[in-house]
Amino acid sequence: MAASGHPPNLALEKLIAESGASHKALAARVNQHCQAQGKAARYTHTSVANWISGMIPRWPTPKAIAAALSERLGRPVSVAEIGMPQPATTSPEIGLDFPRELPRAIDVAAAWWILGDQVNRRAFGRLAFAAAAFTTPSTRWLIQPADADAALQPPRSRGRRVGTADLAELRDAVEHARHIDSKYGGGSFGSCLVATCLRERAVPLLKGSYTDAVGRELFSATAQLGRLAGYAAWDVGDQAGAQRHYIQALRLARAAGDVPLGGYVLASMSLQAGLNDHVEDAIDMAQGAYERARDQATPRTLAFFKLVEARAHARAARRHGRACARRAAALALAHSETLLGQAHPDDGDPVWIDFFTHARLAADATEIHRDLQMPHMVMRFEEMATMPALTYTRSAGMRNAIVGSAHLQARRLDEGLEYGHRAVDILSRVASTRSLTYVNDLLHALTPWDAESSVRQFRRRVRQELRTPA
Structure with missing residues (x-):
């Protein structure tokens, strides 16, 4: 891979010059060190030039470069000294610090x-998924978001x-x-x-x-x-x-x-927590995103944070059946609709929130009302969820599975299967494990009709085209 555009690695360039090694000789010795560590390598003088230009090779090549330069210079050379990252850990704890x-x-x-x-x-x-991993990051961001x-x-x-x-x-x-x-x-x-x-x-x-x-x-x-x-x-x-x-x-x-962007990331964390059934953490993070950004974010951005909160409350209602969670979901969704209605093209929305339109709110509202066991509201919002399937393919596929599940809640088998087949049509073109969870929800809802041949045929199609247990 060409290294053009990378900040040059001046530390490595200086050490190579001090060592007196040609690029060809250094590459040959690095290959030998890599092979001794079990990695086949065929680096050339061009590779060395790329490293100097700023490209960072995969581990353990940085260690091999440091070893080759140590030999040339007659002293220990660390990976940090050659301007490359030292893997302090390759344990599962990597990346969790804030x-x-x-x-x-x-x-x-x-x-x-x-x-x-x-x-x-x-x-x-x-x-x-470990909800505790989000505790310190979200707390520190809420205390000091900038x-x-x-x-x-x-x-x-x-x-x-x-x-x-x-x-x-x-x-x-x-x-x-x-x-x-x-x-x-x-x-x-x-x-x-x-x-x-x-x-x-x-x-x-x-x-x-x-x-x-x-x-x-x-x-x-x-x-x-x-x-x-x-x-x-x-x-x-x-x-x-x-x-x-x-x-x-x-x-x-x-x-x-960038406080609104931080809130957007926290809202994304909330979505992951909620769909892993850590609903209380999800609610806290969505509310935290809204409260911390409410004086700095645009109405459209704040509306999205409220929508994420509504999804978390609805998930809590689905999981625990609490009436208070149903009311909280309805209030958060209504607040999201109000804020989105206040959005204006001159607000200066960040580009990353441009997807959040009334059609997207309607699409997410179908899932909220499915979780609330309100199929009639799912159908109402489905009529408004007009996001183009060619652009938002994954979302369209999941929404069809959601609407199919809602039809089954209303005991409408034919309509449920019709939307289920639409979901398979779309999701067969998408590389998304998460989307399959929505199909699995639909399959679970089909259980009372397992004796029907149309249901058996649908399950067979899901196994064949989506490669998921049915």
């Missing part, structure tokens, strides 16, 4: 985004100065990833590029030097990428990885001084 100090926060985020994909993913896959100006000057910066072109590239990556994720799901190739962008573009920029203004924009764009990475990980079932992306995104939103 440091108070900005330099440490940058190091923690960099370590997660560089090393996180190299941690044993099977170990992460065995980890369930860092002071002076904290935006990294004291250990390396490489060239970050400029507006770098920021434009990151913002373009965010927009591209947002639309790819909505259309193709978190397991799509486009969403996978978010992790690569964080590791190979955003992290080197974070390690560069920049003014306060540029730093804030850099942290904001990186936080948006981190939130997208979290959403994509959650969408494919990587609950633990998603939590770590969200935590680091929230920390960088604080570094950016």
